[in-house]
Amino acid sequence: MSYTLQHIAKILKSKSEISSEQLINYLLIDSRKLVHAPTTLFFALKGPRNNGHAFVKELYDKGVRAFVVSESGFQELAPEASFIEVSDTLSALQLLAAHHRKQFNIPVIGITGSNGKTIVKEWLYQLLQDSFSIVRSPKSYNSQIGVPLSVWPMMEHHQLALFEAGISQSGEMDKLQKIIQPTIGVFTNIGEAHSEGFLNIRQKVNEKLRLFTHVKTLIYCKDDPQVHTAVAGLWQQLHRDDSNDFTLFNWSTVSDATLQILTIFKDNGKSLISANYKGQTIQIEIPFTDDASVENAIHCWCVMLHLDVKPKEISKRMKQLEAIAMRLELKQGVNHCSVINDSYNTDINSLKIALDFLVQQQQQPKRTVILSDILQSGKPERELYQEVSDALKQREVHRFIGIGEKLYAYQNLFQQLPNLETKFYKSTESFLSDFPQLTFREEVILLKGARVFEFELINQRLEEQRHQTVMEINLNALVHNLKWYQEQLKPGTRIMAMVKAFAYGSGSYEIARLLQYHKVDYLAVAYTDEGVALRKRGIQLPIMVMNPDASSFDQLVQFHLEPDVYSVSLLNELVDYLKKQGIEHFPVHIELETGMNRLGFNEKELSVLETVLDTTVLKVQAFFSHLVASESPAFDGFTRQQGALFVKMCDRLSAKLSYPVLRHLSNTSGIARFPDLQFDMVRLGIGLYGVESGNTHIREASTLKTSIAQIKQLEPGETVGYGRKGILQNEEIEREGKRRNELEQGGEKPCSFEEQQKALGEISRAGTIATIRIGYADGYSRALSNGKGKVMIKGQLAPVVGWICMDMTMVDISHIPGVKEGDEVIVFGGPLSVKEVAKWADTIPYELISGVSQRVRRLYYEE
Numbered sequence: 001m002s003y004t005l006q007h008i009a010k011i012l013k014s015k016s017e018i019s020s021e022q023l024i025n026y027l028l029i030d031s032r033k034l035v036h037a038p039t040t041l042f043f044a045l046k047g048p049r050n051n052g053h054a055f056v057k058e059l060y061d062k063g064v065r066a067f068v069v070s071e072s073g074f075q076e077l078a079p080e081a082s083f084i085e086v087s088d089t090l091s092a093l094q095l096l097a098a099h100h101r102k103q104f105n106i107p108v109i110g111i112t113g114s115n116g117k118t119i120v121k122e123w124l125y126q127l128l129q130d131s132f133s134i135v136r137s138p139k140s141y142n143s144q145i146g147v148p149l150s151v152w153p154m155m156e157h158h159q160l161a162l163f164e165a166g167i168s169q170s171g172e173m174d175k176l177q178k179i180i181q182p183t184i185g186v187f188t189n190i191g192e193a194h195s196e197g198f199l200n201i202r203q204k205v206n207e208k209l210r211l212f213t214h215v216k217t218l219i220y221c222k223d224d225p226q227v228h229t230a231v232a233g234l235w236q237q238l239h240r241d242d243s244n245d246f247t248l249f250n251w252s253t254v255s256d257a258t259l260q261i262l263t264i265f266k267d268n269g270k271s272l273i274s275a276n277y278k279g280q281t282i283q284i285e286i287p288f289t290d291d292a293s294v295e296n297a298i299h300c301w302c303v304m305l306h307l308d309v310k311p312k313e314i315s316k317r318m319k320q321l322e323a324i325a326m327r328l329e330l331k332q333g334v335n336h337c338s339v340i341n342d343s344y345n346t347d348i349n350s351l352k353i354a355l356d357f358l359v360q361q362q363q364q365p366k367r368t369v370i371l372s373d374i375l376q377s378g379k380p381e382r383e384l385y386q387e388v389s390d391a392l393k394q395r396e397v398h399r400f401i402g403i404g405e406k407l408y409a410y411q412n413l414f415q416q417l418p419n420l421e422t423k424f425y426k427s428t429e430s431f432l433s434d435f436p437q438l439t440f441r442e443e444v445i446l447l448k449g450a451r452v453f454e455f456e457l458i459n460q461r462l463e464e465q466r467h468q469t470v471m472e473i474n475l476n477a478l479v480h481n482l483k484w485y486q487e488q489l490k491p492g493t494r495i496m497a498m499v500k501a502f503a504y505g506s507g508s509y510e511i512a513r514l515l516q517y518h519k520v521d522y523l524a525v526a527y528t529d530e531g532v533a534l535r536k537r538g539i540q541l542p543i544m545v546m547n548p549d550a551s552s553f554d555q556l557v558q559f560h561l562e563p564d565v566y567s568v569s570l571l572n573e574l575v576d577y578l579k580k581q582g583i584e585h586f587p588v589h590i591e592l593e594t595g596m597n598r599l600g601f602n603e604k605e606l607s608v609l610e611t612v613l614d615t616t617v618l619k620v621q622a623f624f625s626h627l628v629a630s631e632s633p634a635f636d637g638f639t640r641q642q643g644a645l646f647v648k649m650c651d652r653l654s655a656k657l658s659y660p661v662l663r664h665l666s667n668t669s670g671i672a673r674f675p676d677l678q679f680d681m682v683r684l685g686i687g688l689y690g691v692e693s694g695n696t697h698i699r700e701a702s703t704l705k706t707s708i709a710q711i712k713q714l715e716p717g718e719t720v721g722y723g724r725k726g727i728l729q730n731e732e733i734e735r736e737g738k739r740r741n742e743l744e745q746g747g748e749k750p751c752s753f754e755e756q757q758k759a760l761g762e763i764s765r766a767g768t769i770a771t772i773r774i775g776y777a778d779g780y781s782r783a784l785s786n787g788k789g790k791v792m793i794k795g796q797l798a799p800v801v802g803w804i805c806m807d808m809t810m811v812d813i814s815h816i817p818g819v820k821e822g823d824e825v826i827v828f829g830g831p832l833s834v835k836e837v838a839k840w841a842d843t844i845p846y847e848l849i850s851g852v853s854q855r856v857r858r859l860y861y862e863e
Contacts, residue, residue, distance in 0.1 A: 001103065001155060005066050008041065009084045011099045012068070012092045020082045022066055027093070027152050029145060031055035032517065033356050035394045037063030043093045044069045045145070049486040050519075052089070056081075068092050090144065097148030098179045104154055108161040109303065110182025110215070112173075112208045114191035116296045117142060117164040122324045123300045124162055125347075127317045131309065132160035133379070138349040140863070142166035147176050153349065157379060165211050170198065173210040184306065185212035186299055187220040190227055205230040213238070215246065219302045221295070222250040222257055249306050251275075251298055259302055264294060273298065282311045284318040297321065322451050328357050330510070330860040333462045335441040338364060341459050346374045346450045348387055354448050355395045357862060360517055361444045362538050366398045368440070370458060372428075372449035373404030385410040393417050399443070403431050403453060428453050435461055469706040469774045469856050472829070475514055476863045477701040481688050482518060484697050488672045489682065496522035496664060498685040500530065500546065509537045510860050516541050524683065528552035528561060535559040542621075544589050553577045557586070562621055566591040566599040568608050578617050585619040592649050594625040594642040594665075603645075606652060613656045622662035622681065623650045630670035631693050639670070643677045668692055691834060691845045702849055703829025704856070706774040708793075708821050709808065715766050719802070720810050725786055726802020728767040728812055767814035770798070772825045775807040779852040780827065783841040790840070792826040793819055 002023045003011075009018040025039040029052065034040065042064055044052030053071045060078035067074070068084045075083065086092040101108075109124065111117050118140045125136055135158045137150035142164040150163055165176040190205050198204040205226055212218050212234065222228040231248065238246040251259040260276040266289040273294065274283040286297045297318065304314045333339040338361060342354045351371070358367055369392060374384060385407065392400055392414070399421040400414055411424045423438075425431040428449075445462060449455035486495065497520045499508050512523055512534050524544045525531045531543045532555050548556060548563035550573045556563055565571050565588045578586050590609065593600035601609055612618060625646050629635035646665050654661055663679040668687035670677055672695075686692065690700035720726030772791065774780045781789075785804045790797040791811055798811040813819045828834040828848065838845045 001100070002039075005041070005082055005084070008096060011096055012084060012086055014084045014086055014092075016083060016085045018082055018084060020066070022082070024066060027096075027149060028059075028064075029093070029149070031059050032360075034059065034062055034064065035352075035391070038065070040064050041066045041068060043089045044071070045089050045093070046070070049483070049489070093145070093148050094175055094179055097151045098181070100154060101151050101179060101181050104156075104158070104161075106159055106161060107184055107307070108163065108180060108182045109184045109186060110177075110180045110211050111162070111164045111186045111188065112142075112166065112211050113186075113188030116188040116292065116299070117166065119292075119296045119324050120186060120188055120299050121162045121164050123296060123321060124303055126321060127300055127304060127314075128160060128307070128309075129375075130317075131307075133158050134160045134162060136162035136349075137164050138353050140164070140166075144172060144175060147179050151179055167207060170203065170207055173207050177211050177213060180211065182211065182215050183217075184303070185215040185218040185220075186303060187212070187218065187227065187231070188299060189221065189295065190224060201226055202230065206233075209234050217247050217249055217306055219249045219251075219299060219306065221298070222252045223254055249302055251302055259298070259305065261298065271297075273301075275301075277305060277311075282315075284315050286318050286321050288321070288323075327861040327863045328354060330361065330862075331463050332857060333440070333445060336364070337440050337442065337462065338444045339459065339462045340444065340446045341463075342446065342448050346372055346448055348374065348379075348384065348391075351388065351448055352391055354446055355391055355397075358397075358444060358446045359395050360513075362513060364442045364444050366443035367396065368399040368401070368443045368445045369397050370401045370403065370445065370447050370449070370455070371407065372402075372453040372455065373406040375450050375452075381406060382410065382413075385413050389413045389417060392420065399423075401425070401431070403428055403449065428455065428457060432457060432461070469704070469778055469827075470859050471852050471856050472703045472705060472859045472861065473510070474699070474701045474703070474863070475860055477690055477699040478511070478514060478688060479518060481690055481698040481701065482515070482520070482684070485668075485671055485682075485684055485687060488675070490675065490678055492680075493678045494521035494662070494681040496520070496524050496544065496681055496683045497688060498524050498683060499534075500524060500526035509534060509539070510858070512539045512541070513537075521681065528555050528563075531555075531561040532559050535561070542587075544621075550574075550577070557581070557583065562587045562589055564589045564591050564599075564624075565618075566601070568601075568605055571608070571612060575612055575615075575617050584616045586617065587619050587621045589622045589624055590620055590653070592623055592625045592646060594645045594649070595628050595638065596626040598626070600625060603649060606649060609653060610656050613653060619659075620653075620657060620661050622664055623653060624664040624683075627665060627667050627670050627674075627677075630667055630673060639674060639677075643674070686846055686849075689849060691849070693835075700829055700834060702834070704774075704827040704852060705829075706772050706825045706827060708770045708819065708823050708825060709773050710771045711813070711819065711821055712769050712771070713766070714769060720769060721802025721805065723803060726810060727763070728765050728769075728801065728814065729763070729787075767812060768819075769801055769810050770813045770819060770821075770825075772809050772811060773807070774809055774825075774827060775805045777806045777853060778856050779848070780804055780809060781841045781843070781848065781851070783843065784837070788840050789837065790832075792830075792832045793823060795831070797832075798825075 002025060005020040005022045005024060006018050008024060009016060023039055024041045026036055028034060028040050028042045029045050042059055044056060044067060053069060056067055056074050057077045060081055065081045067081060068086060068089050070086055070089050072085060111121055121136055125134055128134060135154050141150045143166060147165060154161060163180045165180060167173050190201060209230055220227060220231055235248060250257045251261060253261040262274045262276060265272045269289060270285055270287055271289050271294055272283060272285050274281060284301055329341045331339045331341060340358060397420065402411060402424045405426055408424045408426050414420060414422050440462060447455050447459055497515045499512050508530060516539055522542050522544060524546060526547050528545050528548055531545050534543060542562060544562050544564060546564045565574060591600040593602040627639055627642060630639050650663050662681050664681035664683055665679055666674060666677045666682040668685045669692055671682050687698060689702060690698045692698060714728055776782050782804045784800055786802060787799045789800040793813060794816055796816045798813050798816060801810045801812050826832050828837040834845045834848055838848050
């Protein structure tokens with residue numbers, strides 16, 4: 001369904017006189033994700049830091065001719081464009097989506113709750129796609145912006161809609177209800193997630209239930225008393241009018257319900273669930289055993305029963321449920337390639353999201369897509385694959401490899417595209433047979449395939465085979481943290497992001513690319529070669545080099561890097577070099593000493609600076625200094641003393657200059673604690689990666705994982721590792737520990753081997769150890785040896801036994817059932833905070849994160 005721009009102006013009740021009959025197919029809120037300019041309508045949204053109106057000219061130059069704005073004065077900048085003026089662009093986006101939703105009279109399932117929304121939505125799609133043509137929210141598009149963008153793709157051929165809704169504070173759900181207008185509601189559960197914006201759990205439940213004020217049927221679990229009580233209140237409210245046909249479909253494991261769960265039997269990776277429904281016993285089997293999956297599957301079961309899917313058909317489809325990939329993974333591939341692995345499902349909407357992620361990656365000049373047939377899309381096949389072809393063209397993909405009977409049949413739709421290299425195979429097996437003849441080198445490769453095509457086999461061929469230990473970096477967490485700190489800044493204050501030390505262990509280029517994409521103002525590295533590497537990979541942001549030396553002056557000039565000038569000797573060397581080269585107005589940052597006593601000019605040395613600043617050799621970009629203890633309230637007086645001294649020194653030096661100069665003093669912990677010290681720019685370091693003492697608003701971005709290489713059974717008296725330091729301590733006779741230490745150290749009286757063994761046997765116990773694939777060469781500190789450190793296996797802590805080796809570490813798993821060789825081990829991150837591990841090692845999180853060896857592969861993912 002297409003709208004003309006004139007029609008949209010009327011829907012939005014704009015006073016702008018719009019005569020254009022331009023057709024609109026795409027709604028855009030992010031200038032970086034422009035796909036098809038001639039049919040795009042850009043909504044200039046305003047956020048805490050970014051204002052979409054600032055990108056109108058950029059989009060106009062790229063061919064966009066339709067805009068929804070809340071500011072005026074753009075006609076001169078974009079004379080051929082049409083501007084629909086409204087008071088609030090976000091409200092206008094929501095209003096347009098709500099109008100679009102009203103054009104369809106099909107079942108619309110609205111899903112909300114604290115957890116499981118996306119899984120239930122995606123499983124319902126898997127279970128119902130054979131019966132209905134379905135439109136659904138892409139990924140987790142459940143916010144005030146995400147929901148209208150989810151509803152917009154509704155088309156005449158759709159027979160069922162699946163939309164999820166998430167809120168973070170009171171009053172938000174009413175807006176989402178008007179957009180989704182669900183006819184069937186699913187309430188997954190209630191929990192503590194995102195509770196900051198609510199007074200208590202009861203208010204949170206009631207707010208979420210507002211999504212269902214006009215549904216015909218609400219599906220929920222009545223076992224949670226707070227949810228059940230709130231639903232009962234909603235039922236009474238809606239039944240005051242006898243004409244209301246609102247009904248409840250509930251399920252329970254403990255009491256009577258529409259679907260009464262009788263038994264849940266878990267065995268061998270499967271769960272067999274039996275229930276009573278309308279007086280009959282029915283059952284399903286799912287290929288999962290965790291409680292969350294069981295709960296999500298039962299919600300889906302209820303929906304299918306309500307939609308009159310036959311129990312036998314439900315049972316058949318439930319057995320085929322597949323795990324949902326909640327993230328796109330970016331890995332290092334063979335021959336300097338990057339591999340984006342999204343080989344779990346295919347549909348046109350998720351393909352477009354994956355393609356947008358592909359476009360964001362600029363490590364390599366070439367873009368390749370390997371795609372399987374799209375199953376059960378509900379669209380005519382030729383129309384579907386024409387849309388895929390258009391999507392590839394719009395995103396300037398260089399090579400396309402199609403796998404499957406359908407893509408093979410419609411290959412002509414892709415072969416006619418200019419500048420697109422194509423190859424087609426009827427099966428994954430035939431592609432793998434041809435793999436040795438194909439060349440993949442220096443390109444970004446997107447793998448997007450339905451699970452039945454087993455694209456994991458292709459991934460294994462393309463992914464560089466390296467160390468099984470991996471550092472996972474959550475790009476969503478990084479962006480979340482960046483935005484949180486941006487929201488703490490005064491208007492106009494810039495951000496310099498620190499990507500020194502391999503971006504605190506996270507990977508310099510990958511993080512720099514993300515920061516450039518999200519429009520930070522500056523980057524900072526420690527050494528010139530780090531800056532050179534970023535320039536060679538296409539990073540265009542201004543880069544400050546914090547530790548330059550005379551040997552790197554040529555590279556500073558060649559690669560447009562801005563050195564930190566911190567001493568008289570460095571200043572003189574740089575000025576002499578620039579004069580010899582005939583270079584003027586070279587950009588530098590001047591470091592001032594205000595209390596760190598590390599690097600920088602002190603007050604007595606300012607006269608030397610004043611002499612040089614009066615020349616044309618240098619162009620001072622900024623004056624800066626370092627806060628010593630901004631995180632500690634005990635030193636707040638000293639921090640303010642630093643701030644006063646910094647202002648005094650800056651004012652003195654600025655008097656010698658005829659142009660304005662930036663000032664930056666505040667670091668991660670100072671940003672929120674000292675708003676008055678933000679000045680023109682702040683330097684964001686470890687906080688970007690989710691580590692700042694006492695800050696509960698940010699998310700740790702890095703998780704270090706490894707796996708179990710071998711499991712061994714120990715008998716009393718056996719030791720582990722070098723120096724025989726590792727034993728499984730017998731806690732009942734721990735007092736004998738001193739005796740063992742004396743024995744190991746030799747004591748005053750040498751002991752025989754037999755006496756040592758006897759003593760060890762008395763104080764040690766039998767048990768099980770696991771050898772895991774990480775050691776101090778990977779950055780796992782030896783300070784965590786001999787029980788000080790712990791790792792997490794199957795949700796439980798396993799203490800380190802003995803000394804940490806160069807490549808291996810042994811841990812005690814005696815108390816953890818069901819552990820197998822190859823199982824995942826969390827070294828830090830996720831449920832095991834790096835802050836806690838740092839305490840055990842008697843160090844700081846910075847050291848642990850930045851100390852992870854570069855031989856440990858990095859995996860970047862976007863949820």
